[in-house]
Amino acid sequence: EDQVTQSPEALRLQEGESSSLNCSYTVSGLRGLFWYRQDPGKGPEFLFTLYSAGEEKEKERLKATLTKKESFLHITAPKPEDSATYLCAVQAGGSYIPTFGRGTSLIVHP
Amino acid sequence: DVKVTQSSRYLVKRTGEKVFLECVQDMDHENMFWYRQDPGLGLRLIYFSYDVKMKEKGDIPEGYSVSREKKERFSLILESASTNQTSMYLCASSLTTGNEKLFFGSGTQLSVL
Numbered sequence: 001e002d003q004v005t006q007s008p009e010a011l012r013l014q015e016g017e018s019s020s021l022n023c024s025y026t027v028s029g030l031r032g033l034f035w036y037r038q039d040p041g042k043g044p045e046f047l048f049t050l051y052s053a054g055e056e057k058e059k060e061r062l063k064a065t066l067t068k069k070e071s072f073l074h075i076t077a078p079k080p081e082d083s084a085t086y087l088c089a090v091q092a093g094g095s096y097i098p099t100f101g102r103g104t105s106l107i108v109h110p
Numbered sequence: 111d112v113k114v115t116q117s118s119r120y121l122v123k124r125t126g127e128k129v130f131l132e133c134v135q136d137m138d139h140e141n142m143f144w145y146r147q148d149p150g151l152g153l154r155l156i157y158f159s160y161d162v163k164m165k166e167k168g169d170i171p172e173g174y175s176v177s178r179e180k181k182e183r184f185s186l187i188l189e190s191a192s193t194n195q196t197s198m199y200l201c202a203s204s205l206t207t208g209n210e211k212l213f214f215g216s217g218t219q220l221s222v223l
Contacts, residue, residue: 032210034210034211034212036212041216041217042216042217043114043200043202043214043215043216043217044153044200044212044214045214046211046212046213049211087152087153089153089212091210096207096210097155097158097168097210098210098212100152100153101152102150102151102152103152
């Protein structure tokens, strides 16, 4: 049973077309929610950590938000170089091991 | 920046061979992890280690073992490679327990024929 579900699986956008990626989780005692970016043929690269509902983090065109049930990664006016797979992971309860979602593959067309 | 180095980017092995995947981190991190990544299945944890000579099973340890003789090095061993172990293998490290921001290597794409 998935504890972390990402949607959509794939997303195609035109350059400049803003959108959001979703990460919903069904865990108790959230300790942290992580967003990573993964380029083809490379390992994931850390973007953000969110700890509590209402928290927001921003980096360039990306903004991550957190509620009690889900997180959104908002992409404002994306560029082709934002094309990548975005992974969400949660750390919860007594475990310090993050559980990953299956990712959203984003393609931004020029 | 932390650097996590995996010894091979691509590896081709035969069924039944013993395979060693090596990972080295250069920032004195306590924790090290091995994941495999398959299309549609995401990242799945094989083994992790909180300290030298300590190891814990992850979600899919069957067919794998690990070794951590030095703090900076974490090895994944496939005792007898099988075709269903064809996958992308990712090593990661984190500073301490409770600080699970992970730093990943570039991955090893293993093909077992």
